[in-house]
Amino acid sequence: IVAKVDGSSREFLRLQDRVTSALLKSAGFPVHAKQILDESERRPELGSMKTLELYGQALTAATDDERRQYLTLAVAEDKNFSYAVKDLAELEQRMRKYQETSNVVQDREVRALREKLKTTTTRPEIEQTTLLMLSRLMVLRRYREVVREAKTYLDGLAAGAPMTNTSDALASVMISSLMILKDYDGMLREGERFLARAPGSAMFDAVKRQMEFAIGEKRRIESGRTKAAEEVAH
Numbered sequence: 001i002v003a004k005v006d007g008s009s010r011e012f013l014r015l016q017d018r019v020t021s022a023l024l025k026s027a028g029f030p031v032h033a034k035q036i037l038d039e040s041e042r043r044p045e046l047g048s049m050k051t052l053e054l055y056g057q058a059l060t061a062a063t064d065d066e067r068r069q070y071l072t073l074a075v076a077e078d079k080n081f082s083y084a085v086k087d088l089a090e091l092e093q094r095m096r097k098y099q100e101t102s103n104v105v106q107d108r109e110v111r112a113l114r115e116k117l118k119t120t121t122t123r124p125e126i127e128q129t130t131l132l133m134l135s136r137l138m139v140l141r142r143y144r145e146v147v148r149e150a151k152t153y154l155d156g157l158a159a160g161a162p163m164t165n166t167s168d169a170l171a172s173v174m175i176s177s178l179m180i181l182k183d184y185d186g187m188l189r190e191g192e193r194f195l196a197r198a199p200g201s202a203m204f205d206a207v208k209r210q211m212e213f214a215i216g217e218k219r220r221i222e223s224g225r226t227k228a229a230e231e232v233a234h
Contacts, residue, residue, distance in 0.1 A: 109133075130149060163201060184215075195207060
């Protein structure tokens with residue numbers, strides 16, 4: 001059985017339906033053929049064949065993140081392609097629910113770790129528990145709490161107490177959180193404190209680079225202010 005139809009690439013999905021309908025009708029299934037044509041009216045037009053290619057990649061994607069990436073690209077290519085728009089909206093809604101569930105679990109873990117810290121007495125266990133709690137807070141994007149908890153622990157160390165790999169990690173997480181918060185003064189203050197206390201740390205260079213980034217941002221901001229003042233004066 002052979003079927004042939006004519007039309008533009010924008011009508012690709014409808015043309016596909018017309019071919020399917022013609023084949024079904026030739027094969028002796030007129031009811032099914034009519035049903036295909038009736039439903040075909042709801043098919044969206046294509047802005048380009050690339051839209052269909054991206055949508056196909058979204059349907060076969062291995063993960064939700066990858067699927068969202070392809071659907072976003074498909075919508076960007078053709079915002080009127082209703083299949084991708086609908087699928088993207090549904091996927092984003094599901095991912096928000098996943099995130100909400102994760103937040104509940106992570107928050108429960110944070111509370112449990114805080115309770116554990118009340119009865120923990122050895123430094124290694126305190127450091128490990130605090131670091132685990134900070135990682136949970138990072139997932140929750142509660143960066144100010146990360147800074148506060150890390151600073152509380154580091155400030156509580158006795159003068160001259162040696163830095164361990166775990167306490168190094170605590171300081172690094174705190175400085176990274178300050179960077180996310182764009183608290184460049186805090187980054188420079190805590191970064192310098194770290195460099196002075198832990199010159200042999202494996203994280204020394206990473207913290208130093210973060211401080212250099214903060215210095216660059218502060219200079220850029222100051223330069224912008226000076227330029228803006230000059231333009232206003234002009």
